[in-house]
Amino acid sequence: MRSEHQKDDTVLSFYHPVLLLSYYCLVLLTTMFTDNPLVRGISFLGAMCACWLVLEKDLFYKNIKLGSLMVFVATLSNFLFVHRGATILYILKFRLFEKNYRYLFTLESIVYGASFGLMMFAMLLWFQSLNKVLTTEKVTFLFGRLLPKLALVLSMVMRFLPMYQSQMRTIQQAQEGLGQSFSGSVKEKATKxxxxxxxxxxxxLENAIETSDSMNARGFGMKGRTNFSIFKWRGRDMSFLFILFLAGCGISYSMLHQSFKFTYYSHLRFLQENQLTSMVGYGFISITFLMPILVEVKEWLRWKFLQSKI
Structure with a gap:
């Protein structure tokens, strides 16, 4: 059951599971295989909007802290250990074991580290959003007929991990209610x-046995067993499919024509061959990555319009 602190379903979650899987595959692959910092920045902005819509406030801010740490570590490590680039910020000279050492700290190394960290941050947020939108029922629907065992494993993992976390918190609260505080030395904390x-x-173990018995009682694995599905194609799914197909073709065309090409070393510069193709590609990128917030705004405007007609 949905907890009282969990957000309601967003408009994006009501689209067909095939469309949701296709959409997240498109944004994840585009984010991973593009070095362009502008594309990564748009992806990060879209992932932030998607997570803000589907995640609880505490979990959202927890991911923001974790992602910010990832960006900081990536930027700092690349700045300290990669000494390429033409824009020199600082030169470190020292002598060790009768040898002179000279290290260059450059602006390009900072930008590359920050861009890589931002990409990892965006991927983290996209996967968090995917975990909320693509529920176990949708995973079973997507892979249940072609790969039933894989669908079962994925759906059980997605269900059991949050359930185990909740059960662990329940056990801890019960122990604290009995006076078993989790403070003290490291040895006492480890024992408790x-x-x-x-x-x-x-x-x-007990829950696994009950799940197994329930699956056997419902005829899992028997020949001729049919699957019930509540997911049907609707008019809005066809509109979403058309936009997604158009955006995917536009992004693929732009990437094939090097419209997002960017180099960090030795100078920071865009290397796109055609300015018009590049601008069109960025337009498709923006529409694709900001799709969660766009469909939410569209539904809100539609609701306001219907209210005005009453």
């Missing part, structure tokens, strides 16, 4: 943590 893990493991 072991008790919690033992209780969780016992509960997991």
């Amino acid at each position: 943590g072991t008790l919690v893990l033992g209780s969780l493991f016992s509960w997991a």
Whole structure:
């Protein structure tokens, strides 16, 4: 059941599972295989909007902190250990074991590290949004007929991990209610943590047996067993499919014509061959990555329009 602190479903989550899987594959592949910092920045902005719509506030800010740390570590490590680039910010000279050493710290290394960290940050947010939008029922619908065992494993993982986390918090709260505080020395914390893990493991085994019995009772694995599905193609799905297909073709065409090509070393510069093709490509990129917030705004405007007609 949905917890009281969990957000309601967004408009994007009501689209057909095939469209959702196709959309997230498109944004993830585009983010991973593009070095352009502008594309990565638009992807990050779209991922932020998608996560803001589907995640609880605490989880959203937790991901923001984790992603910010990833960007900082990537930027700092690349700045310290990669000494390429023409824009020199600082020169470190020192002598060690009768040898002179000279290291260059450049602007290009900072920008490359920040761009790589931003890409990882965007991927983290996209996967968080995907985990919320593509529920276990949708995963089973997508892969249940072609790969039933894979669909079962994926749906169980997506269901059990949050459930185990919730059960662990319940066990901890029960232990604290009995006066078993988790403060103290490292040895005491480890001992009490072991008790919690033992209780969780016992509960997991019992739950696995109940799940297995339930699956056998419902005829899982039997020949001729049919699957019930509530996912049907609607008019809005056809519109979304047309926009997604058009955007995918536009992005593919732009990437084949090097419209997003960017170099970090030795100078920061865009290397696109055709300015018009590049601008069209960025337009398709913006529409694709900002699709979650665009469909939300469209539905909000439609709702306001219908209210005005009452």
